[in-house]
Amino acid sequence: MNVIIQAIVTGLLLGGLYALVGVGMSMIFGVMKLTNLAHGDFMILSSFIIVVFLQHVTNNMFVALILTIIVMLFFGTIVQKFLINRVIDKGADSPLLVMFGLSVIIQNALFLIFGPNAQIINTELMRTNIVSTQMLSVSALHLVNFLVAVAIIVALTVIMNKSSLGRAIRASSSNIKAAELMGINTKRMYIYAMGLTIIVTCVAGLLVGSTFMYFNFTGTQYLIIAFGVVVIGGMGSLMGTLIGGMILGLSQLLGATFFGTPYQTLSGFLVLLIILSIRPQGLFSKAIRK
Amino acid sequence: MSNKYIMQVEKLNIHHGDLQAIHDVSMNFERGAVISIIGANGAGKSTLLNALVGLHKPTSGKITFCDENITGMLTSKITSKGLSMTPEGSGIFEDMTIMENLLLGSYLPEAKKVRNEQLKLVFELFPVLKEKEKQLATFLSGGQRQMLAIARAIMAKPKMIICDEISLGLAPVIIKDIYRILKMINETGVTLVIVEQEVKRSLKYSDYAYVLVKGRVVMEGPSQELPETEVSNAYFGIDKYN
Amino acid sequence: MKTLLENKTNTVKVGVVIIALALLVTLPNWGTRGMIPIFTLIMIYIAFGQMWNLLSGYTGLVSLGQHAFIGLGGYALAVSSERFGLPLYVGFIMAAIVSFLFALIISVPIFKIKGVYFTICTWVVAHSLGLFLSTLAFVNYAIGINIRATFRLPTSTIYYVALGVAIVSVLAVYLLLRSRFGLGLMAMRDDEDAAEARGVALYKTKLKCFLISSVIMGVAGAAMFMNLGFILPASAFGIDWTISMVIIVIVGGKGTIEGPIIGAVILVMLRQWLFDFPGYSMLILGAIAIILILVAPKGIMGLVHRFTGAEFFSVRRRPKRITEPK
Secondary structure, eight states, rough: OOOHHHHHHHHHHHHHHHHHHHHHHHHHHHOOOOOOHHHHHHHHHHHHHHHHHHEEEEEEEEHHHHHHHHHHHHHHHHHHIIIHHHHHTTTTTHHHHHHHHHHHHHHHHHHHHHHHHOBBBOOOOOOOEEEEEESSEEEEHHHHHHHHHHHHHHHHHHHHHHHHHHHHHHHHHHHHHHHTTTOOOOHHHHHHHHHHHHHHHHHHHHHHHSSOBOOOOTTHHHHHHHHHHHHHTTTHHHHHHHHHHHHHHHHHHHHHHOOOGHHHHHHHHHHHHHHHHHHHTTTOOOOOOO | OSSSSSEEEEEEEEETTTTTEEEEEEEEEEOOOEEEEEOOSSHHHHHHHHHHHHSSOOOEEEEEEEEEOTOOOEEEEEEEHTTTEEETOOOOOTTTTTHHHHHHHHHHHHHHHHHHHHHHHHHOHHHHHHHTTTTTTTGHHHHHHHHHHHHHHHHHHHEEEEEEEETTTTTTTHHHHHHHHHHHHHHOOOEEEEEEEOOHHHHHSSEEEEEEEEEEEEEEEGGSSSSSHHHHHHHHHHSSSS | OOHHHHHHHHHHHHHHHHHHHHHHTHHHHHTTTTTHHHHHHHHHHHHHHHHHHHHIIOOOOOOTTTHHHHHHHHHHHHHHHTSSSSOOOHHHHHHHHHHHHHHHHHHHHTSSHHHHHHHHHHHHHHHHHHHHTTTTTGGTTTTTTEEEEGSSOOHHHHHHHHHHHHHHHHHHHHHHHHHHHHHHHHHHHHHHHHHHHTOOOOOHHHHHHHHHHHHHHHHHHHHHHHHEEEHHHHHHHHHHHHHHHHHHHHHHOOOOOOOOHHHHHHHHHHHHHHHTTHHHHHHHHHHHHHHHHHTTTTTTHHHHHHOOOSSSSOOOOOOOOOOOOO
16 A cells, blocks of 8 residues: 555655656747757756856856856757758648657767766765655655656746737747737747757756756657646647646656566556547647647 | 839739749739639639748739738738738638737837827727727627637738638628628728639629639729629630630 | 660660670579678668568668668578478568568558658667567577578579569569559659548558568568578667668669669679778768768769760650651
């Protein structure tokens, strides 16, 4: 029984982190109907950059994160402006494959620069337990991950729903022609949406990078996790990702508890595939209108 | 205000890939007037309008708005100069609320300044929108959608509004209502360009009319002076224009 | 006059194909020792490329999980040879059967899924298969299996198998597209709704292509692991295979038969050339792929076609043009 409670708690907390990994992908899909196949690599790239700043520039984690966000915003703007915006209106396949190509480039560039060795971002939190009883132990890191993830997803939802910028971004995804007629430069809105995504993804990169080991190819694993989260939660629904993340986290941890650790990742995907084959548009997605 | 025309189109040619959709079209829209452009499906109306607001780049020719050359300018830029358009099929933001739709109408900085007064005006003209303020636009009826599109267009306090196929698929009673409101908007000094397939209605409500057949202006003149039958003939391509 | 010219170019084309085939078949007799393994790889990658192209280029099913069948084919060969002591050719038959069955089963849920969901779901399926095999003692977990029967095989035998697989893959696509079925296929790719209205049975057509593609992919996968001699889940079900397929098709030219051939040659040669600098070849290929999507979405074949009008394996049946005498 204790084991199951532990699995549920850890699963939910992990789910929060997964949600943060997925929310950027959901955002990009919601706004420009693009599945960013390089999403996981964006995140791992930011994890690598954070470490570089921590090693050479500053000891302060927060400063390193801000610096990374600045670098990544620059990178994201270039990708959006010169790659995505140029192919986004040329059918569904071209943008998808461009991002696939970008993923290959990032992974191999990381390999050439940092080598194949696994890395981790060192934090004090890793070794601290918040709750430590016989029944349950909760690591500070997991709890912080969860809280930060929830805070950021809520903040992102508020920005998208209440601010003028969020409204303009949503208008651009709802009806391009009408949005242009309102004076909205839709392609610039895409850049802003990418910017918001990048900020969230950098935070995810920090949390994931200080929780699990990563190396140049790890982005692929997180892409699949992000996809799982987003599909369960419904592409484009930001709060849905939170639920999607928790379902995925729970299925992984419960799977590991009942069938053994090797089945952790697998059981998450099995739940995803089962959900998809029953509800091909995801659990919480609104019907996609044309 | 030296120029009596708010918008002038000179020898406009537009291509869709290899196909030419608009041939040497010239038009002059008088300030404060109601102008109608009449044409059947496929006459090139939409292409022409898209070019006027910068959504489609013309191959050659010149478009002037308020004495400024706007040919090839970005739509967002043209909109900020005081030109609004209600797209065909209303083009409202379906998954957003009525209020959000209206607020988007005053998205540009210039428009934000007049947001409150325009909002008041809009709710006076369309009380039904006030009632449904918080509802999603997707639940509106056809007529209400057009009303929202017009309301959204006047949120920016434009000098000129282009209405694309505003009566398409609507009941006569509702069309009448919409035209009544358009008349009121026109009386506040806004130039209106109305694009229609219906000959009779177009001539009745406008001061000046253009007939577009296969991408060419085949007839133009003050609406009262244009004989309806001849316009219809041209429109249906019965005549020498074919 | 024109038809005569067309007949003439047709004769030239047939001639070129025959000469190329003759050269390939006799390669072990005239080629250097180093050439055989390279050509083996090229041949297998041609098959991978053709089969991915059949799905994405002609059927509009963009799957990023076709490497599932490479892994299944490889494991079918390894298991039947190592665990059941069956001869290698039986392993190839098993590869085809296993791929066919898996494709048939997985098609039921996965064909309900549309668009990008389909694209990534196929990937998740492949990834999950790899994870699953890593938990099985029967296939030695994630550690992998040596396929000892392949160790004694002469390189030329492996080469001929690879050549056979490549020829089958090209022929399959060519014949498929020349048939009535192919016409429906292309109508479907260009406009699903219109094709359906005209009576092209969408589901059946897609399923047929998916099955053919999967079976040949599985056999090509078996050939690949016969060549490697060793299989483990991480390599068998790695996304790298699909990355290669995608790059081959994009670089060579989507929706053409020549495209994957050109793409495979470029991919293998570039990797060989940059063998001592791992990472660079994929970096360069990724960049080339992106640039091509931006400036020449139809790949190298598209460029060739645009500038010379040449088309080698024409699957289009041109209407007989009536030439007006001047």
